[in-house]
Amino acid sequence: xxxxxxxxxxxxxxxxxxxxxxxxxxxxxxxxxxxxxxxxxxxxxxxxxxxxxxxxxxxxxxxxxxxxxxxxxxxxxxxxxxxxxxxxxxxxxxxxxxxxxxxxxxxxxxxxxxxxxxxxxxxxxxxxxxxxxxxxxxxxxxxxxxxxxxxxxxxxxxxxxxxxxxxxxxxxxxxxxxxxxxxxxxxxxxxxxxxxxxxxxxxxxxxxxxxxxxxxxxxxxxxxxxxxxxxxxxxxxxxxxxxxxxxxxxxxxxxxxxxxxxxxxxxxxxxxxxxxxxxxxxxxxxxxxxxxxxxxxxxxxxxxxxxxxxxxxxxxxxxxxxxxxxxxxxxxxxxxxxxxxxxxxxxxxxxxxxxxxxxxxxxxxxxxxxxxxxxxxxxxxxxxxxxxxxxxxxxxxxx
Amino acid sequence: xxxxxxxxxxxxxxxxxxxxxxxxxxxxxxxxxxxxxxxxxxxxxxxxxxxxxxxxxxxxxxxxxxxxxxxxxxxxxxxxxxxxxxxxxxxxxxxxxxxxxxxxxxxxxxxxxxxxxxxxxxxxxxxxxxxxxxxxxxxxxxxxxxxxxxxxxxxxxxxxxxxxxxxxxxxxxxxxxxxxxxxxxxxxxxxxxxxxxxxxxxxxxxxxxxxxxxxxxxxxxxxxxxxxxxxxxxxxxxxxxxxxxxxxxxxxxxxxxxxxxxxxxxxxxxxxxxxxxxxxxxxxxxxxxxxxxxxxxxxxxxxxxxxxxxxxxxxxxxxxxxxxxxxxxxxxxxxxxxxxxxxxxxxxxxxxxxxxxxxxxxxxxxxxxxxxxxxxxxxxxxxxxxxxxxxxxxxxxxx
Numbered sequence: 168x169x170x171x172x173x174x175x176x177x178x179x180x181x182x183x184x185x186x187x188x189x190x191x192x193x194x195x196x197x198x199x200x201x202x203x204x205x206x207x208x209x210x211x212x213x214x215x216x217x218x219x220x221x222x223x224x225x226x227x228x229x230x231x232x233x234x235x236x237x238x239x240x241x242x243x244x245x246x247x248x249x250x251x252x253x254x255x256x257x258x259x260x261x262x263x264x265x266x267x268x269x270x271x272x273x274x275x276x277x278x279x280x281x282x283x284x285x286x287x288x289x290x291x292x293x294x295x296x297x298x299x300x301x302x303x304x305x306x307x308x309x310x311x312x313x314x315x316x317x318x319x320x321x322x323x324x325x326x327x328x329x330x331x332x333x334x335x336x337x338x339x340x341x342x343x344x345x346x347x348x349x350x351x352x353x354x355x356x357x358x359x360x361x362x363x364x365x366x367x368x369x370x371x372x373x374x375x376x377x378x379x380x381x382x383x384x385x386x387x388x389x390x391x392x393x394x395x396x397x398x399x400x401x402x403x404x405x406x407x408x409x410x411x412x413x414x415x416x417x418x419x420x421x422x423x424x425x426x427x428x429x430x431x432x433x434x435x436x437x438x439x440x441x442x443x444x445x446x447x448x449x450x451x452x453x454x455x456x457x458x459x460x461x462x463x464x465x466x467x468x469x470x471x472x473x474x475x476x477x478x479x480x481x482x483x484x485x486x487x488x489x490x491x492x493x494x495x496x497x498x499x500x501x502x503x504x505x506x507x508x509x510x511x512x513x514x515x516x517x518x519x520x521x522x523x524x525x526x527x528x529x530x531x532x533x534x535x536x537x538x539x540x541x542x543x544x545x546x547x548x549x550x551x552x553x554x555x556x557x558x559x560x561x562x563x564x565x566x
Numbered sequence: 567x568x569x570x571x572x573x574x575x576x577x578x579x580x581x582x583x584x585x586x587x588x589x590x591x592x593x594x595x596x597x598x599x600x601x602x603x604x605x606x607x608x609x610x611x612x613x614x615x616x617x618x619x620x621x622x623x624x625x626x627x628x629x630x631x632x633x634x635x636x637x638x639x640x641x642x643x644x645x646x647x648x649x650x651x652x653x654x655x656x657x658x659x660x661x662x663x664x665x666x667x668x669x670x671x672x673x674x675x676x677x678x679x680x681x682x683x684x685x686x687x688x689x690x691x692x693x694x695x696x697x698x699x700x701x702x703x704x705x706x707x708x709x710x711x712x713x714x715x716x717x718x719x720x721x722x723x724x725x726x727x728x729x730x731x732x733x734x735x736x737x738x739x740x741x742x743x744x745x746x747x748x749x750x751x752x753x754x755x756x757x758x759x760x761x762x763x764x765x766x767x768x769x770x771x772x773x774x775x776x777x778x779x780x781x782x783x784x785x786x787x788x789x790x791x792x793x794x795x796x797x798x799x800x801x802x803x804x805x806x807x808x809x810x811x812x813x814x815x816x817x818x819x820x821x822x823x824x825x826x827x828x829x830x831x832x833x834x835x836x837x838x839x840x841x842x843x844x845x846x847x848x849x850x851x852x853x854x855x856x857x858x859x860x861x862x863x864x865x866x867x868x869x870x871x872x873x874x875x876x877x878x879x880x881x882x883x884x885x886x887x888x889x890x891x892x893x894x895x896x897x898x899x900x901x902x903x904x905x906x907x908x909x910x911x912x913x914x915x916x917x918x919x920x921x922x923x924x925x926x927x928x929x930x931x932x933x934x935x936x937x938x939x940x941x942x943x944x945x946x947x948x949x950x951x952x953x954x955x956x957x958x959x960x961x962x963x964x965x
Contacts, residue, residue, distance in 0.1 A: 426943070555851070
């Protein structure tokens with residue numbers, strides 16, 4: 168059996184994701200699609216809109232065969248570590264290829280770019296370092312360095328586009344892992360990353376869909392942009408929690424934590440760098456809402472995403488020290504499977520290079536305990552009374 | 567002008583407190599009564615029922631002339647440190663005497679006990695140490711040691727009684743400070759410390775009054791046990807916050823903090839000792855209410871009060887390290903004054919041995935900043951939107 172892997176968040180799953188999964192299967196000619204999916208906190212440094220079990224159900228309903236959890240440490244990291252965790256897991260579970268959506272839509276430019284940067288690694292790093300010194304953001308520094316190297320010649324990937332950047336990191340991660348996994352890409356269609364919903368188009372961004380929710384659009388109104396099964400999962404989650412996840416919802420606990428810790432301690436948390444701890448602390452003192460807080464903390468130097476990642480780590484209590492204690496994934500946490508997925512696991516069992524974990528109780532190392540911890544922190548933000556849900560929810564089987 | 571000092575919590579102020587203040591004035595023959603009062607967290611390790619400003623108003627309405635804040639570090643400490651902070655402040659502001667309520671009702675037995683223990687200090691400490699080794703609680707160990715020393719002879723204070731114990735610590739503190747302040751005591755009347763309200767008696771314990779509130783008794787029903795002015799202050803506080811302070815009210819934030827920190831970090835907080843961190847952590851995992859939590863953590867070894875003090879420090883983020891960095895009070899924080907109180911301060915100004923602080927902004931050292939911090943933490947537990955209230959509330963003047 169031949170598997171293709173994808174790396175996803177499904178926050179929530181919409182028509183664009185459906186297209187991606189279908190195209191991944193078609194392009195690769197695989198028998199099944201394996202999704203490595205973020206858990207309760209996401210790469211943009213946000214609590215998930217709905218919990219990971221709801222999003223697993225959405226994935227299975229949309230035709231995914233295996234859903235694997237991307238551990239907290241990678242799921243909330245900047246692109247290169249996010250990519251490292253995702254690709255390592257797809258490699259470990261035996262995928263022959265992986266497929267990502269990109270603005271580029273062709274794999275050749277990515278391969279060219281990877282070769283160029285590999286051959287001029289030192290030069291590239293020097294350019295990045297130089298750019299950062301001028302005070303501009305990390306993503307922008309990366310791009311400036313890249314442009315300096317390619318000199319605007321054709322045939323290279325356009326690394327100003329968010330999905331191209333992430334895709335490039337996937338290729339880089341596979342190379343660093345010396346993995347034989349084959350990269351594939353498909354053209355992203357419809358909506359850009361941050362676009363609000365455009366009426367008349369069947370594809371909207373997940374960001375746009377979440378915003379529509381918080382503006383009070385009903386679940387039904389979004390049926391143009393999402394499969395019926397996603398809508399029904401969202402309804403179920405809304406019924407269970409009475410709310411959707413967002414920083415605004417989590418802000419009272421975040422604010423309490425920031426004010427309790429104080430600037431000296433805030434520095435200890437992962438991603439919190441260079442004097443921003445005072446700004447975070449002072450802003451929490453006055454800001455009564457998350458949006459006001461963010462408007463006080465945001466600056467040219469730090470993107471919203473970067474700040475939100477700091478906040479995620481402050482919220483969960485995840486320190487620089489813990490961050491530095493991890494390298495590669497140490498387990499494969501199974502969240503859900505289809506009939507084909509199940510048979511793949513039975514078939515491949517002996518060739519899977521990491522322990523396959525179905526129950527939270529079997530997550531015995533510190534990386535795994537961090538995932539359990541992240542869930543406990545998430546559920547409190549959601550005001551759930553079922554803080555032990557991690558232990559009472561088995562992998563979802565969709566036969 | 568001659569001042570008598572009292573050390574109080576007024577949580578809330580009732581007829582017993584009124585009696586105490588009146589008797590202190592009468593016994594001492596003083597021109598004014600100075601109260602050193604706990605701030606937002608109390609000696610039993612609990613958030614205050616109403617904030618310190620409300621309790622200051624109650625005190626002034628009940629005839630107190632000066633209300634001084636007992637800093638967090640002393641207000642939430644075990645009896646000896648609580649006493650040290652209180653007596654040091656009364657001494658610094660120039661009180662000639664202080665007066666405490668006791669079951670004993672006479673000062674002579676206290677003086678005898680103090681002399682005995684001073685003369686047999688080493689022996690006493692050895693007895694205490696021995697008792698603690700057998701695994702019994704600190705207060706009980708203290709009492710066993712004391713009984714071993716007095717051998718049940720008459721003429722000594724009965725240190726099995728809670729108010730006698732506290733009173734004894736006041737005398738001990740005055741002695742250690744080499745203060746010339748004169749100790750006085752009056753007989754406590756009416757209700758014991760933990761007694762629920764007894765219908766027909768005009769005196770009820772503060773604990774009993776708070777319990778009656780949480781059971782849903784209206785503010786008016788309690789008018790038998792409290793002066794009208796206290797009732798009116800409680801009503802005002804209820805209108806402002808929509809709730810009264812209690813661990814049950816603060817539990818979601820406390821629980822989040824315990825679960826976020828984990829056992830390894832919990833050990834760092836003041837009063838958390840000897841493996842109890844695991845019990846605290848595991849109990850928070852399962853307990854959905856504070857009462858359930860407490861029933862899981864309480865044991866023979868630790869009194870409820872002792873555990874609550876740990877929880878207070880976990881909640882506010884107050885560590886062993888910070889605790890050990892303090893010795894004596896470094897300022898006198900003025901919360902309220904009557905006309906006589908004001909004229910006393912003008913008159914005595916140059917003889918007051920610590921800086922007199924009227925505005926939070928002038929609390930510049932770490933002890934003072936901790937008081938501001940405690941208020942911010944308290945107001946979040948109360949779900950107040952006025953987190954800067956410490957800076958916007960001047961001392962209350964009752965002319």
